[in-house]
Amino acid sequence: MDDLNELYQDIILEHHKRPRNFRALPQPTHRAAGHNPLCGDEVEVYLAVCDGRIEEVAFQGQGCAISRASASLMTEALAGKRIDEARKVFAEVKDTLSGDAPEAGMDEIGELAALQGVRRFPARVKCATLPWHAFEAALEGTKRVSTEGWGDLSRFGAAEI
């Protein structure tokens, strides 16, 4: 139960129930869909970037408490950041979730540190990283990204590359 409370911290549950920036941007400069074929979760991430700065981040889609809270926290953490700063935050989050970062070193990512509980649940790490991968794909102009590499993008899938 301790691990569960660590995973489902109050911040996570709160963002799950009341996700921030849970909407489509009418005219995004960047957007991408993240897909986890293992569970069917989909998240669409929208960015409004102006002069190298992310002015707005929003998302839509369906997912578990972890992926939804992660997406919601992400939109708050990245809004107002320069692209290079945002990429740095993503790198830190990735290290945090994969267990490469020491727990003590996560103060600088603020509320995002609430995601660290996922480290003890290897099966759930992809839930937390899904929106971040969609964010990165949006920056890079990839329309669709999968947690399982290119496997679900074959011609038998419904996906357009």
Place this chain on the structure above:
Amino acid sequence: MSLDKAQEIAPETLAQVRGSFPILAQKIGDHPLIYLDNAATTQKPLAVIDAVTRYYREDNANIHRGVHALSQRATSAYEDARASVARFIGAADSGEIIFTRGTTEAINLVAWSFVRPRLKKGDVILLTEMEHHANIVPWQQVAEASGARVVPAPVTGAGEVDLDAFRGLLQREPVALAAFVYVSNSLGTVNPVEAMLAAAREAGVPTLVDAAQAVSQRPLDAASLGCDFLAFSGHKLFGPTGVGVLYGKRAHLESMPPYQGGGDMIANVSFAGTTFKGPPERFEAGTPHIAGVVGLGAAVEWFKGLPREQLWAHEDALVRRATEGLSGIDGVRIIGTAREKVSVISFLLDAAHPHDIGTFLDAEGIAIRAGHHCCQPLMARYGVPGTARASFSIYNTMEEADRLVTAVRRVARFFS
């Protein structure tokens, strides 16, 4: 057949069955393991574990062609298992039993060796919307290779095949083969296979029954079913993973080219040309999973020795109890409410995603599955990305069913 009339099983028999599964006597953290992921794979009884161990300790050798004692013992064990399986599923003779890696390979074998050579442009392979990916993707591959189409018969809101639509498609379309699941792994629906097979016969269409989920749930008799092919996996019948069975009518098997080439499937090889053995060896290229086959044979013999009708009635009672309990929780929606249903409860909870349910239950030692259960088209049919699925087997107890319900109630409270 009616399971309702089966005599109630004695508690000591149930305890004995459960006691045959050493894996169940463990804790996950502080909680006793409650294994409710039986539709993914069943646990293995001592009879199977011991047979595999004994094979490796005492009999291991390559089969066929060996003149030494171990090879002869291994060959006997392998062929005895084939005979066991043949009797178990009512095959006319052992030659109709081909050992494969599992249901998936069995279906691929039929797709490429039976259907592909016969398939013409515009032909239809008829499935249902409730098929597992293993009974969809191989057909898409052969259809693409021949310009044929894969058409699924619709499934009703309750999770039953629309039998009229299935019959209509058989009559209207140029169907080359109808392939369908006997028991759905994601909904628990027991399909009216007798009626579906009769309709196919009437239309002169050959059939494949995917019995992966049915094999531990229903008596199987290929001859009385009258299907052309039937496939199942060892690991859902208390046997090892990596081994399965394709049953095929002898006349079909004899007409089919090999699926893979290699050793053990040839009559004579020369660089001028090669001739092949007859079935079943023609379809078993290379050294097979001998220990797996031995384990599967042991699983079949063990299972046949049980009071199966009574155990199935017990399992039905577990599913009823858990269904009633879960239905009483606010926000629970059960996907799949077929009149004939076994073993499986797929459900959704308003407040929590299936993955969150799965993680929460795991922390209480309860193993369920969350996701699409390799049935993405079916999940799309219900407009959901996936479900939480609890699936029961003969060794589960009423107490476990109750603990599942209590834990799901806690999940609902936690996330609401």
